[in-house]
Amino acid sequence: NGHMHQTDVVIVGAGPVGLFAVFECGMVRLRCHVVDVLEDVGGQCTALYPEKPIYDIPGFPRVEAAELIVRLKAQAAPFQPVYHLGQQVQSLEPATGGFWQLTTSKGTVIQARAVIVAAGVGAFGPNRPPLDGIEAFEGKSVFYYVTQRESFRGKRVVIAGGGDTAVDWALSLAEVAARVSVVHRRDRFRAAPESESRLKALVAAGKIDLVVPYQLQSLDGVDGRLMAVNVATLDGVEKKIPADILLPFFGLSMSLGPIAEWGLALERNQISIDPATAATNRPGLFAVGDVVTYPGKLKLILTGFAEAAVAARSAYGLIHPEQPLHFEYSTTSGVPAA
Numbered sequence: 001n002g003h004m005h006q007t008d009v010v011i012v013g014a015g016p017v018g019l020f021a022v023f024e025c026g027m028v029r030l031r032c033h034v035v036d037v038l039e040d041v042g043g044q045c046t047a048l049y050p051e052k053p054i055y056d057i058p059g060f061p062r063v064e065a066a067e068l069i070v071r072l073k074a075q076a077a078p079f080q081p082v083y084h085l086g087q088q089v090q091s092l093e094p095a096t097g098g099f100w101q102l103t104t105s106k107g108t109v110i111q112a113r114a115v116i117v118a119a120g121v122g123a124f125g126p127n128r129p130p131l132d133g134i135e136a137f138e139g140k141s142v143f144y145y146v147t148q149r150e151s152f153r154g155k156r157v158v159i160a161g162g163g164d165t166a167v168d169w170a171l172s173l174a175e176v177a178a179r180v181s182v183v184h185r186r187d188r189f190r191a192a193p194e195s196e197s198r199l200k201a202l203v204a205a206g207k208i209d210l211v212v213p214y215q216l217q218s219l220d221g222v223d224g225r226l227m228a229v230n231v232a233t234l235d236g237v238e239k240k241i242p243a244d245i246l247l248p249f250f251g252l253s254m255s256l257g258p259i260a261e262w263g264l265a266l267e268r269n270q271i272s273i274d275p276a277t278a279a280t281n282r283p284g285l286f287a288v289g290d291v292v293t294y295p296g297k298l299k300l301i302l303t304g305f306a307e308a309a310v311a312a313r314s315a316y317g318l319i320h321p322e323q324p325l326h327f328e329y330s331t332t333s334g335v336p337a338a
């Protein structure tokens, strides 16, 4: 990090669509670097629903989101993409020689002839409860996503929130955790009625503690290791819940973040593209996947894949205007052995 790189294409976002864009660029012999703010590739599939099956990927009657990502990464691997993970793309500016220059939060600088923005819902992040010192616990005993429910086996888990995510995880974790407490500021939930009645049944059976109407107040613990969650009512009645894990589920806030400052034409927080080319209003900047909009856009993975194929050919045309691309099928052009 802090390094300077030069390449054909830089892809902003390593979600399913960004990963497939590596493959499509590889097919037209463009080299890629890929940047993602998350520590792992896979975007929403990895961060939000790794264990959920997907039923609408052509050729896969059913595939778990995490498995789809493993396969997309393997499909891109022969083209030797360079990944820069755990860093947010912050600035994007024109550089000399027809390059765009991108700088990340870790100081990595990448120059590329074309940029494909595959930033999904943007720099999406959880709504964090305003608790003093919560940062020290994040990733150790405070989590905003569950990626592996097994890691909570035998733990005392406090879930905060009143929506579907809070209720669904309470039901699921009640099967493995030593103790599950649900803290919510009201006694009514905003969850599917079926889930809410299952929750109430588990509460009645003594399997889940319902802590309502309480709000999070502070955390006890040392070195990121949680010992108790303190909660209080609006009237100031306090309670201490011994706990190893806190899962605050207050929804996600999605914002384009720095991307909104790159001079791209936007429509309701999404990037307008010409679907025939995936081009944005700025020459050399293309966009694909959930981050884009155009008439008829479907926010589906398969639609993003098709946009990636279009963007790769547009990038090729920009980078090699003198060598028209002869359309080839993957079988005839040959994918290098992994």
Ligand code: FAD
Pocket: 012, 013, 014, 015, 016, 017, 018, 035, 036, 037, 038, 042, 043, 044, 045, 048, 049, 053, 054, 055, 056, 087, 088, 089, 090, 118, 119, 120, 121, 122, 123, 124, 257, 258, 259, 288, 289, 290, 291, 299, 300, 301, 302, 304
């Ligand atoms: P994303 O997956 O959102 O990935 C974008 C990536 O860009 C993220 O990793 C983000 O961290 C990164 N990023 C953003 N800004 C920056 C920045 N400035 N710097 C660095 N990195 C950045 N679709 C289907 O087709 N079928 C389904 O069954 C289905 N089920 C779903 C179920 C759920 C619960 C959810 C939430 C979505 C579902 N979807 C489904 C939608 C699907 O997940 C999205 O369409 C898909 O993830 C879009 O892929 P993407 O690569 O465009 O964006």
